[in-house]
Amino acid sequence: MNKNIDWLARINILNFIVYLIIFFIITFGFSLNGVGTLLVLLFSLLLIILTFKGFKKLRKYTREKFYYRWLLHDFILNNNLFSEGVEQWEEHSNGSTKIRSRKIIQSSAVFSYEDTPDEFVVLAYKMGNIYDKRMETLDTELQGLLALPIENKQVLPDVVRYIFLKNKKEIEQYVFSNTLTREFFEDTPLDIIRLSNTQQFSLKRNTNIGLYGRTGSGKTVTLQWLLYNAISKGCGCGLYPNTYLSVVDGKGADLYSLGEILQETLGEQINIGQTPHSLAKLSREFCQIMNERFELIKNSETLNADAYDLKMIPNFLFVDELASIRDSCGSSKEGKALWNEILQNLGLIARKGRQAGCHLCISTQDPNAENIPVELRNQISAVLYMGSPSADRIRMAFAMCELENVPTVTGRKGEALFYADSENMVEPEITVAPFVDLKTKQEFKQVVLNIVPKPQ
Numbered sequence: 001m002n003k004n005i006d007w008l009a010r011i012n013i014l015n016f017i018v019y020l021i022i023f024f025i026i027t028f029g030f031s032l033n034g035v036g037t038l039l040v041l042l043f044s045l046l047l048i049i050l051t052f053k054g055f056k057k058l059r060k061y062t063r064e065k066f067y068y069r070w071l072l073h074d075f076i077l078n079n080n081l082f083s084e085g086v087e088q089w090e091e092h093s094n095g096s097t098k099i100r101s102r103k104i105i106q107s108s109a110v111f112s113y114e115d116t117p118d119e120f121v122v123l124a125y126k127m128g129n130i131y132d133k134r135m136e137t138l139d140t141e142l143q144g145l146l147a148l149p150i151e152n153k154q155v156l157p158d159v160v161r162y163i164f165l166k167n168k169k170e171i172e173q174y175v176f177s178n179t180l181t182r183e184f185f186e187d188t189p190l191d192i193i194r195l196s197n198t199q200q201f202s203l204k205r206n207t208n209i210g211l212y213g214r215t216g217s218g219k220t221v222t223l224q225w226l227l228y229n230a231i232s233k234g235c236g237c238g239l240y241p242n243t244y245l246s247v248v249d250g251k252g253a254d255l256y257s258l259g260e261i262l263q264e265t266l267g268e269q270i271n272i273g274q275t276p277h278s279l280a281k282l283s284r285e286f287c288q289i290m291n292e293r294f295e296l297i298k299n300s301e302t303l304n305a306d307a308y309d310l311k312m313i314p315n316f317l318f319v320d321e322l323a324s325i326r327d328s329c330g331s332s333k334e335g336k337a338l339w340n341e342i343l344q345n346l347g348l349i350a351r352k353g354r355q356a357g358c359h360l361c362i363s364t365q366d367p368n369a370e371n372i373p374v375e376l377r378n379q380i381s382a383v384l385y386m387g388s389p390s391a392d393r394i395r396m397a398f399a400m401c402e403l404e405n406v407p408t409v410t411g412r413k414g415e416a417l418f419y420a421d422s423e424n425m426v427e428p429e430i431t432v433a434p435f436v437d438l439k440t441k442q443e444f445k446q447v448v449l450n451i452v453p454k455p456q
Contacts, residue, residue, distance in 0.1 A: 026041065068120075084103050085105075118165065124136075139405050148164040152424050152425070169198045174195075176447075196434070202422070207350070212384070217387035226318070244316075245269065245316050247272045255318060262448065266448065275328060283346055286317050294352075297355065313357070322364065326339055329342075350379035350380075367397045383398060406428055412432065
């Protein structure tokens with residue numbers, strides 16, 4: 001660690017020297033007569049004013065230029081990211097030899113920074129020493145040092161980049177009555193689902209969605225928002241061929257009722273179910289459509305294309321309370337075979353659906369292994385966990401990301417922990433699910449009709 005040079009002290013010394021020179025000039029002026037003395041005094045007064053203003057600007061510039069360097073220097077000292085040693089040498093004087101010693105810094109962590117109008121980036125270098133592991137775990141300390149929330153952390157072989165936003169926007173909840181129309185979705189890319197004014201995720205990078213939360217947490221309202229997004233993209237509304245929107249509710253409750261209204265409003269391209277046989281049938285059909293899309297993609301002229309490259313409308317299969325479907329299968333031979341078929345179909349969709357634009361959304365109150373088989377849960381990369389889940393449930397739901405500094409949900413209505421892969425996120429962050437304030441089925445139908453895209 002290099003010695004921290006006190007540039008302000010050096011500037012103060014230089015400032016004193018300049019004032020001393022001015023003093024000598026003034027003294028010289030008094031040795032003159034008449035007009036000469038007056039001119040020297042006026043010149044000295046001008047020098048004093050210019051010196052005061054100039055050194056004031058220089059001090060301000062120095063503080064701004066070296067502020068973060070001094071801050072990181074103190075950070076190394078305060079967090080014990082250095083080791084001291086003793087340097088000894090012989091000093092010969094008047095025929096005698098004395099052993100002198102002093103403390104020195106033998107090794108230390110190394111930091112630098114990048115400062116832009118929008119971001120501040122701390123670079124913690126890995127030097128192949130005892131500090132390398134700590135370089136990857138300084139999130140909390142650096143947030144406290146800079147009084148900024150960390151936006152992203154990039155762990156590279158030779159450096160860890162901690163990225164902080166200087167002016168991060170506050171999350172504003174989308175709130176609508178029956179005013180939600182297709183205009184809201186018109187500028188949204190086909191693969192994007194918007195959650196708030198600052199948050200969104202890509203279906204192209206996050207094929208499968210997990211929506212979790214206990215009764216009363218806002219899970220049904222969030223399910224509605226995902227359904228609105230599917231419809232706004234043209235899925236299941238009868239305008240485009242080979243689009244498929246299926247809704248299966250293992251308890252035959254809220255999601256099934258929404259599916260019935262969608263089917264009444266949009267027609268037979270909306271498929272609904274609540275039994276093991278209906279889920280087996282709908283998941284089988286979903287796989288068939290997925291395979292048909294694979295053939296279209298294979299025969300296209302675009303290299304390494306996927307459904308979104310070819311402007312295909314995304315397809316969705318919504319499944320609520322899969323555990324109820326499993327329980328309804330029973331323990332008979334036929335029931336076990338039916339459950340195995342369902343798992344096989346859902347597994348194929350989860351693993352292969354990305355390229356075909358075929359998406360699986362699984363919702364449940366509790367994402368444990370009994371409610372969502374582990375092999376399915378591991379394929380989910382976009383998660384919304386409504387309410388205030390326990391630490392165990394957070395580890396279960398967000399196993400795909402880091403969990404060192406998970407924010408605490410405040411209890412605001414509609415709040416959720418949100419994470420999506422490949423969206424420059426390090427850990428789950430708080431979001432507030434959009435809310436469409438509807439009281440009647442007719443209002444729901446009207447909103448659905450309002451958001452259906454115009455025929456091309």
